[in-house]
Amino acid sequence: MPNRREFLSYPAVAMFAPACASAPELDSALGALANMGERAPEEVAADESAWRDIQQAFTVDRSQINLNNGGVSPAPRLVQEAHKRRLDFSNENSARHLWEILEPQKEHVREGLARLFGSDKEEIAITRNASESLENCLLGAALGRGDEVVTTEQDYPRMLTALDQRARRDGIVVRKLSLPVPCEDFDEIVRRFEAALGERTKLILICHVINITGQIMPVRRIVELGRRRGIPVVVDGAHGFAHLDFRRDDLDCDFYGTSLHKWLFAPHGTGMLYVRRERIRELWPLFAADAKQSDDIRKFEEIGTHPAAPLLSIGEALLFHHGIGPARKEARMRYLRDHWAKRLLRNERVHLNTSLRREYSCGVANLRIDGLDMSKLRGHLWSEYKIYTTYIGPPLPAQTEGLRITPSVYTTLDELDRFCEAIETVLLEGLPA
Ligand SMILES: Cc1ncc(COP(=O)(O)O)c(C=O)c1O
Known part of the structure; x- marks a missing residue:
């Protein structure tokens, strides 16, 4: 692993470093990690001294324990400061600063995202969130009456809503497959997809990582399956990107x-859409764009006036992400998950709706306890201990019911131990009536 000077000279990082007026913040955030040499990610993941500076790089309220980082993440101080500086600058002379100075800088961010994802920058659109990115795909695909889209019951509700609306409006057919929970058999998932594809199937939608259980999907195999039949796959990467260490070609x-x-820890209201170059033309953007832009990935960014500050501060989030190192971040997320999950699993009433095996999950996991109302448990954890978790329940598939636990790189082992102690107390004493 690089020292700080070597790290700042990486091409993906160097483009942001000059614009980053907060070098001391970066220094203190990455501190110990920058000098970890060539140690294996798993070894660094288990070294608490390496993570102390990262924990302090966030401004989270430590009087609470936030175990719902999967919903939306806080940004590290470095990113918050950059965001605020750009917001101030945007308000000094809005039209000139937003459109003449800040907007053109977006191209650096596009380049940085493309390098991290492993694609060309002309294939990356900067959006406001996963919903916008994916609705461009699901509503923009040319589908007609009777055409089928195959997806799963466990895909994100808003994405399923987009497809269901197309069913009502355009007469498409949406097939939602059920999946085993947890699943440690990729062959079975691929078999279910294969059996569901038919003459009229025109599109597949799958998650990279399913948000309610943390299940990693066999994306590459489903893409291969689809490609053999000319069916493109839309991948919902809300929980995959900057959480798992992968590149476009892996999928x-x-x-x-x-x-x-x-998982990139960029400002709220930021997202990314990748469209393979040859497919840009066929996808209609959500907001209308000029015909001249048909082959231009920027057609997905024609949303009218919008703030530049969050989008440009993706740059600092990339800097922070590369500073941790994608492989070390993934390893740390798995380490944190194992820390709480393996302790609680010692009690025979505790089960996971998530596999603990490396190829099937990472930092997101879903916990179930025999004989306990998990929705009430969530309320109790908050009211009694100020521990914030996510209840997964109806109308989501019944076999996924549980508490979703998502720590983040800033979470301390002590916080996870306090979470475990709270659950252990409930296991002994039950929930208050
Ligand atoms: C799997 C999945 N897809 C899409 C989304 C939508 O993300 P956003 O609300 O940031 O658009 C989420 C949000 O939790 C998600 O978990």
């Missing part, structure tokens, strides 16, 4: 949409 997909305010 080989044609469409990938993600938020950046989840």
Whole structure:
């Protein structure tokens, strides 16, 4: 692993470093991690001294324990400061500063995202969130009456709503497959998809990582399956991007949409859409764009006046992400998950709706306890301990019911121990009536 000077000279990083007026913040945020040499990610993940500076790089309220980082993440101080500076600058002379100075800088961010994702920058659109990215794909695909889209019951509700609306409006047919929970058999998932594809199937929608259970999907295999039949796959990467260490070619997909305010720790209201170059023309943007832009990825950014500050501060989030190192971040997320999950699993009433095996999950996991109302448990954890979790329940598929636990790189082992102690107390004493 690089020292700070080497790190700042990386091409993906160097483009942001000069614009980053907060070098001391970067220094203190990355501190110990910058000098970890060539140690394996798993070894660094288990070294608490390496993570102390990262924990302090966030301004989270430590009187609470936030275990819902999967919903939306806080940004590190470095990103917050950059965001605020740009917001101030945008308000000094809005039209000139927004459109003449800040907007053109977006191209650096596009380049940085493309390098991290492993695509060309002309295939990356900067959006406001995963919903916008994916709705461009789901509503913009040319589908007619009777055409089928195959997806799963566990895909994100808003994305399913987009498809259901198309069913009502355009007469498409949406097939939602059920999936085993947890699933440690990719062959079974691929078999279910294969069996569902038919003559009229025109599109597949899958998650990279399912948000309610943390299940990693066999994206590349489903993409291969689809490609053999000429069916493109839209990948919902809301929980995959900047959480798992991967590149576009590992998935080989044609469409990938993600938020950046989840695992990249960019400002709220930031997202990314990847569309393979050859497919840009065929996809209609959500907001109308000029015919001249048909092959231009920027046609997905024609949303009218919008703030530049969050979008440009994706740059600092990229800097922070590269500073941690994608492989070390993934390893740390798994380490944190194992820390709480393996302790609680010692009690035979505790189960996970998530596999603990490396290829099937990472930092997001879903917990279930025999004989306990998980919705009430969530309320109790908050009211009694100020521990914030997510209840997964109806109308989501019944076999996914549980508490979703998503720590983040800033979460301390002590916080996870306090969470475990709270659950252990409930296991002993039950929930208050
Ligand atoms: C799997 C998945 N897809 C899409 C989204 C939508 O993300 P956003 O609300 O940032 O658009 C989420 C949000 O939690 C998600 O978990």
